[in-house]
Amino acid sequence: MNIDTRNQILSVVLxxxxxxxxxxxxxxxxxxxxxxxxxxxxxxxxxxxxxTLKDALVQYESKYGHFPPTEGGLDSIVTYLSTDSLxxxxxxxxxxxxxxxxxxxxxxxxxxxxGQRFSYTHVDTTRPPLYLLEDPDSDDTIGxxxxxxxxxxxxxx
Numbered sequence: 001m002n003i004d005t006r007n008q009i010l011s012v013v014l015x016x017x018x019x020x021x022x023x024x025x026x027x028x029x030x031x032x033x034x035x036x037x038x039x040x041x042x043x044x045x046x047x048x049x050x051x052t053l054k055d056a057l058v059q060y061e062s063k064y065g066h067f068p069p070t071e072g073g074l075d076s077i078v079t080y081l082s083t084d085s086l087x088x089x090x091x092x093x094x095x096x097x098x099x100x101x102x103x104x105x106x107x108x109x110x111x112x113x114x115g116q117r118f119s120y121t122h123v124d125t126t127r128p129p130l131y132l133l134e135d136p137d138s139d140d141t142i143g144x145x146x147x148x149x150x151x152x153x154x155x156x157x
Contacts, residue, residue: 045098045112052095054142070122074109081105113137
């Protein structure tokens with residue numbers, strides 16, 4: 001084998017190695033970044049759903065004068081959203097969701113990550129009455145059971 005043939009073979013092999021290493025470098029940078037962006041988008045969807053549920057709780061309170069009780073409270077919200085004429089007609093626009101999530105009274109009480117129900121606790125012994133809405137998959141909450149200044153306020157702001 002002469003030196004020119006050997007140099008051409010080495011050039012082709014090294015070119016392929018350079019392309020493969022370039023792809024590995026690109027993939028090692030882009031893949032973790034995409035995973036972070038997907039987690040951020042999922043967190044945004046969860047927080048949007050929690051704010052939507054908070055808005056439904058506030059609507060319920062403004063209509064009935066009190067928050068639903070702890071036991072069966074989220075079921076009361078689903079019933080309210082499914083039967084109240086204003087909520088049935090305006091629910092899609094009042095409680096818009098971030099795609100791919102869609103609004104439905106039954107799904108508004110479910111956390112998008114796991115499909116588990118949000119945790120809801122109501123305390124009516126204080127003035128004003130307080131509630132706590134918690135995401136089962138993270139530390140995100142809305143409201144407080146002890147601080148009236150945190151009523152209707154998310155903990156991530």
